[in-house]
Amino acid sequence: xxxxxxxxxxxxxxxxxxxxxxxxxxxxxxxxxxxxxxxxxxxxxxxxxxxxxxxxxxxxxxxxxxxxxxxxxxxxxxxxxxxxxxxxxxxxxxxxxxxxxxxxxxxxxxxxxxxxxxxxxxxxxxxxxxxxxxxxxxxxxxxxxxxxxxxxxxxxxxxxxxxxxxxxxxxxxxxxxxxxxxxxxxxxxxxxxxxxxxxxxxxxxxxxxxxxxxxxxxxxxxxxxxxxxxxxxxxxxxxxxxxxxxxxxxxxxxxxxxxxxxxxxxxxxxxxxxxx
Ligand SMILES: [Zn+2]
Numbered sequence: 001x002x003x004x005x006x007x008x009x010x011x012x013x014x015x016x017x018x019x020x021x022x023x024x025x026x027x028x029x030x031x032x033x034x035x036x037x038x039x040x041x042x043x044x045x046x047x048x049x050x051x052x053x054x055x056x057x058x059x060x061x062x063x064x065x066x067x068x069x070x071x072x073x074x075x076x077x078x079x080x081x082x083x084x085x086x087x088x089x090x091x092x093x094x095x096x097x098x099x100x101x102x103x104x105x106x107x108x109x110x111x112x113x114x115x116x117x118x119x120x121x122x123x124x125x126x127x128x129x130x131x132x133x134x135x136x137x138x139x140x141x142x143x144x145x146x147x148x149x150x151x152x153x154x155x156x157x158x159x160x161x162x163x164x165x166x167x168x169x170x171x172x173x174x175x176x177x178x179x180x181x182x183x184x185x186x187x188x189x190x191x192x193x194x195x196x197x198x199x200x201x202x203x204x205x206x207x208x209x210x211x212x213x214x215x216x217x218x219x220x221x222x223x224x225x226x227x228x229x230x231x232x233x234x235x236x237x238x239x240x241x242x243x244x245x246x247x248x249x250x251x252x253x254x255x256x257x258x259x260x261x262x263x264x265x266x267x268x269x270x271x272x273x274x275x276x
Contacts (some may be wrong), residue, residue: 001026001081001084001085001088001166001169002162002165002166003022003023003026005088005092005162005166006019006022006026006084006088007019007020007022009059009084009087009088009091010022010050010054010059012091013053013054013057013059013087014050014053014054015050015053018050020040021036021040021047021050021051021054022079023039024036024039024040025060025077025078025079026079028078028079029078030063030076030077030078031076031077031078032074032076033047033048033051033074033075033076033077034074036051036077048075051075051077057083057087058080058083058087059079059080059083059084059087060077060078060079060080061077061078061080062075062076062077062078063075063076064076081173082170082173082174082177085166085169085170085173086170088166089163089166089167089170092159092162092163092166093163095159096156096159096160096163099152099155099156099159100156102148102152103149103152103153103156106145106148106149106152107145107149109122109123110123110142110143110145111123111142111143111145112125112126112131112140112141112142112143113140113141113142113143114133114135114136114138114140114141115138115141116133116136116138117133117135117136117138119133119134119135120143121134121140126140
C-alpha cells in the first residue's frame with residue numbers, strides 16, 4: 001500500500017498533521033500506544049484522540065492488556081489493511097467525481113478574474129457586480145480556463161492511476177484472504193473426515209469386542225435362539241396350510257353324510273312299502 005495515500009486519508013479523517021501516525025503503524029501489529037506517542041512526540045491523549053477517530057472509521061483495531069505493575073490498561077493498535085484500502089478506494093473515487101465536475105464547469109462555463117486581488121468569480125457573480133471587482137472595483141477580465149482544464153485533467157489521470165493501484169491491491173488482498181479461508185476450510189473438512197473415520201473404526205471395534213465377549217459368555221445362546229425362532233415360523237406355516245383344507249373336507253363329508261342318510265331313509269321307506 002502506498003503510505004502517502006494512506007497518510008492523506010488519515011488527515012482527511014483525523015485532521016491535519018495526523019498522517020504521521022501511519023509511519024508508526026504501517027506493516028506492524030499491536031503497536032503500544034505509548035510507543036506511538038513517543039515517536040510522534042505527542043501526549044498519550046493526543047495519540048488516543050487520533051486513534052479513536054480512525055477506529056470509528058474502522059481503519060484500526062486494538063487489543064488491551066492490563067499493565068501488571070501500574071494496574072491500568074494499555075492499548076495496542078493495528079492498521080486494518082483491507083478496510084484502509086476500501087476507504088482509500090471510496091475517497092479516491094469521490095475525488096475523481098469532484099474533479100470531473102470541476103472539469104465540466106471549466107469546459108462549459110465562463111469565469112472572470114480580478115488580477116489586482118487574484119479573485120476569480122463565476123459569470124453570474126461578475127454580471128451581478130457589473131463586471132467590476134467587489135473588493136477593489138477593478139474591471140474583471142475573462143479568465144483563461146485552459147490552464148485549469150489542463151491541471152484538472154492531470155489530477156484526474158493521477159488520481160485514476162492511484163485508484164487502479166488501490167483496487168488491484170484490494171483485489172490481491174481479498175484473493176489472498178479467499179485462498180487462506182479455502183485452505184482453512186479444506187483443513188477443517190479433512191480433520192472432520194478423519195475424526196468421523198476414527199469414530200467409525202472405534203465403534204466397529206467396540207461392537208466386535210462386545211460380540212466376542214458375549215459369545216465367550218454363552219456360546220450357544222445366540223445360535224439356539226435363532227433356530228427356535230425359525231422352527232416357530234415353520235410351524236405356523238404348516239398349521240395354516242393344514243387347517244383350511246381339513247375344514248373343507250369335513251364340510252364336504254358332512255354334506256355327503258347328509259345325502260347318504262337321506263338316501264338310506266328313502267331306501268328304508270321304499271323297502272317298507274315293498275314289504276307291505
Ligand atoms: Zn479586486
